[in-house]
Amino acid sequence: DAGITQSPRHKVTETGTPVTLRCHQTENHRYMYWYRQDPGHGLRLIHYSYGVKDTDKGEVSDGYSVSRSKTEDFLLTLESATSSQTSVYFCAISPGGTVQETQYFGPGTRLLVL
Amino acid sequence: AQSVTQLDSHVSVSEGTPVLLRCNYSSSYSPSLFWYVQHPNKGLQLLLKYTSAATLVKGINGFEAEFKKSETSFHLTKPSAHMSDAAEYFCVVSSTYGQNFVFGPGTRLSVLP
Numbered sequence: 001d002a003g004i005t006q007s008p009r010h011k012v013t014e015t016g017t018p019v020t021l022r023c024h025q026t027e028n029h030r031y032m033y034w035y036r037q038d039p040g041h042g043l044r045l046i047h048y049s050y051g052v053k054d055t056d057k058g059e060v061s062d063g064y065s066v067s068r069s070k071t072e073d074f075l076l077t078l079e080s081a082t083s084s085q086t087s088v089y090f091c092a093i094s095p096g097g098t099v100q101e102t103q104y105f106g107p108g109t110r111l112l113v114l
Numbered sequence: 115a116q117s118v119t120q121l122d123s124h125v126s127v128s129e130g131t132p133v134l135l136r137c138n139y140s141s142s143y144s145p146s147l148f149w150y151v152q153h154p155n156k157g158l159q160l161l162l163k164y165t166s167a168a169t170l171v172k173g174i175n176g177f178e179a180e181f182k183k184s185e186t187s188f189h190l191t192k193p194s195a196h197m198s199d200a201a202e203y204f205c206v207v208s209s210t211y212g213q214n215f216v217f218g219p220g221t222r223l224s225v226l227p
Binding site: 040043044102103105107 | 118123148150156157158159160163204214215217218219220
């Protein structure tokens with residue numbers, strides 16, 4: 001298994017509160033990604049990073065921000081959580097981000113916003 | 115723009131019978147295609163990938179897929195289903211530099227004893 005951990009693994013929070021999810025890798029891969037998984041949608045890209053302090057938006061970035069201050073850590077923040085952000089969040093990594101490269105996924109974080 | 119259609123949201127087979135999970139894609143450029151499997155409450159694991167080499171791709175656990183450009187398809191097959199194959203399967207297309215992995219909605223495979 002690729003060395004990817006996510007924390008927390010489960011979280012319950014209330015609407016309007018800030019939430020930060022952490023992804024940590026031990027592979028020294030350049031690219032890191034945050035996805036959300038919802039029934040009937042597969043996984044959808046929220047944000048990705050192509051290096052320290054280099055990030056860009058994905059398909060469903062509204063309401064989310066990210067930061068990457070170290071190669072190994074990629075943080076996803078919900079500034080003010082809403083019920084529509086209840087989902088399972090997956091982090092992924094890839095070495096160089098080319099189209100042929102496999103993305104390796106973490107175990108996921110299950111978030112419930114009440 | 116890229117898109118992926120997985121034609122069946124749920125497939126049910128008996129143990130020992132063949133598995134066919136269908137995937138069609140749309141892409142403006144030469145695609146790379148992937149199949150991932152997700153067991154309940156787990157992360158995603160790569161089954162196989164196509165990257166413009168051989169059109170018949172063999173993956174782990176006896177799965178294989180055939181890239182057919184004329185049909186824009188990348189169907190996943192296995193000759194004989196095992197109970198442990200019960201999971202969610204995702205077809206993925208990628209055809210621009212780096213970040214654009216586009217997932218299909220998934221097919222849930224049930225294997226009956």
